[in-house]
Amino acid sequence: AGDAAAGEAKIAVCAACHGTDGMATAPIYPNLAGQSATYLESSLKAYRAGERGGGMSAMMTPQAQSLSDEDIADIAAYYSSLE
């Protein structure tokens, strides 16, 4: 399982769209506050693997590709812990 405190230090880029509080900054982006960490990890790994197209994948794929498994677990833990 990820470390939410470590995740908080890794979300500077994520927060531009998903908020530091997990509430999206525009309706096309999903809210992440309180989302299942397991699901968030699965989603980020699908983007990273280039499996998840459509939607905002042109933005998400390269972002996810900059993340390690540990980064993904930490970020998922952080957003899941909110609200």
Place this chain on the structure above:
Amino acid sequence: AGDAAAGEAKIAVCAACHGTDGMATAPIYPNLAGQSATYLESSLKAYRAGERGGGMSAMMTPQAQSLSDEDIADIAAYYSSLE
């Protein structure tokens, strides 16, 4: 924009995983309660188009392919309205 009341009548299949209240029945599934309707529509259309792979897409793609644009808008409005 979709009709949340109409959407409520269309979520019998969705609810098996995402709940009638938008809270997922297992951690691998995302919670949908209060999620942005715009995002939910975008996601369902990406699944329907076969663009969104990975994760649970083997389940979601055929489900989304059974939905019209109106169904998608109504279901998105319903889950977005919750909580």
